[in-house]
Amino acid sequence: MTGGARETGASRATGAAGTSGAAGAGPGGAASPADEGLDARLVVERGAFRLDVTLTAAPGEVVALLGPNGAGKTTALRALAGLVPLDGGRVRLDGRSLEQAPPEDRPVGVVFQDYLLFPHLSALDNVAFGPRCRGARKADARAQAAGWLDRMGLAAHATVKPRGLSGGQAQRVALARALAIRPRLLLLDEPLAALDARTRLDVRAALRRHLADFEAVAVLVTHDPLDAMVLADRLVVVEDGRVVQEGTPAHIARHPRTDYIAHLVGLNLYHGRAAGHTVRLDGDGPEVTTAGELSGPVFVAFPPSAVTLHRERPTGSSARNRWRCAVAGLETHGDRVRAGLTGDLALAADLTTVAAAELDLRPGAVVWATVKATQVHAYRD
Template sequence: MSLRGRLIVTRPAFRLDLTLEVAPGEVVALLGPNGAGKTTALRALAGLTAMSEGQISLDGQPLHVLAAEQRPIGMVFQDYLLFPHLSALDNVAFGPRCQGVAKAEARRTAAALLERVGLAGHAAAKPRQLSGGQAQRVALARALAVRPRLLLLDEPLAALDAHTRLEIRSELRRHLADFDGVTVLVTHDPLDAMVLADRLIVIEHGAIVQQGAPGEVARRPRTDYVARLVGLNLYRGVADGTGVKVGELLLHSSEHLDGAAFVAFPPAAVALYRTRPDGSPRNLWRARIDGIERHGDNVRVHLDGPIAAFADITPAAVADLDLTPGQQIWASVKATETHAYPA
């Protein structure tokens, strides 16, 4: 069971051109900013959005020539779209019944799937009687009930509160690990992508800008969007040995490179000083504070200067340094915390 395709969707002000290859049992997450084309790609795979050009094959058989209802897919929508007048059991049994399966057999299949997702005791409940997490599990069971070869998930955890999301994310990962078909997931949440997916495909402006294993993408972002997603300061420059020239600033790292390169470091690695520090660290520059905001348990300081950067420091450090917007300050990063890689 493998998926291969080139998805091309052309609109007046937008063009999606995406090449996909997904292996059997693999979970691929499509990530990208709003308007990048993630949902358009998912809907093209489902047959809900017509392609302008391209083709899709599943198990070597053409998929793009089939109408949506003929495609061997299961889909979980962001809002789940459960039938409000049907019980959880009948929602799950709906797909097999549409495939011509006898009512009794369809209900047996549905009951087994509800037990698998931990909802055997809620088979008679209507969607309005279910919590968000329970509704998500019913939607997943309904998608699996048609025995799909391709499973499509559109922001499957977006409608959940933070506590429920944590629990359901772990459960969903377990269910996806048991699915031997192809799974394509759309999400804007980097944690969902990192936990659920075997591989990330980052889309911007309708095209792939980066793909790879979650850890590799997180360590080596290649666009500003990906850097913000994984919480890194990212710059592009020219490397000469262990230094990377970014504009007028030379940033040193522990890697040895030559030519076009990216250099990245986490905001937590940035140290701030009111006066020039003794010893003059190798990566040191004068900056102006452009903004200060709360960021989790820390404070994020926006710096402007030869490079724009974020620095994460403690509230106590903000008070000790008496930081205010517009203030001139010194910033530094250790070379050991600055990572360079080919552009």
């Protein structure tokens, strides 16, 4: 994409919102409290792929769209910005219908994954671009931009062009540019994806502070569970173009409902039918013993750290759950080793590198996996 094309795309989505888009009108021209925030159903059809996602959010709420590659997250974000036309549904923001509004007339700010800063403009003029598009005089727009750069800790970089900024600095300039138009909806498309691990840690903390002060709706698209857990008040998990689960980060981390979510939050997840303390897993799977009593269809989950491995069948273990497995693969997770197991039950187990060496773990090795009933979490389907 050329520099000119980049400027056109960015200007449509980051700063050229019309003055008519501030809020929906209630009595006396003010927005009704019931109308405040985002109410959207996004239906987009692209060949065999169909996106059908409902999103609602109150002012001050940060919602994270989480899902695997190709799930439709970015398509949903671009539909909210008006960069992708809807094939059905609605977009209402503060009581105002936006389905027919072009991007430049929507009170929406966007932070793109690669920031899309104008390469020929300084940091100050990048941020001033939005207010200028909304009719502010050059001096006023630059004064506003200077204030935003100061908030971002970038006052000393006002005259620097994008090529002279670090990744973290460029991300903060892009955020300042999006916020400078005082949007009623802030869209963040993988805002930390281009950063190295150390910079990501610092910028994530700064972004959390800025989002905490943001009074309108923010929608974050990410595939990183840590970004979602740290930054969002609520998670909406999308798979294959549809919502499969939503809730607070804590609820979803403890009650995953798909294999993707379980993998994301680091849990072994199964489905079965409970009768008291025993759950018979689907597909003629083994029984799993739980500490709690339930009946009917349930999910069963436990972390890889709850699994203990033995080279011989354990006889004196207090663990109620025992399965004969084979090592399918090994990979390093920080200072621990994660073993992927198949056999009586497919599962992941975490253990120290010392324990892995003592057990002489290798692909194909036969082991026994045990899990205490108190470590198994069962919850209703």
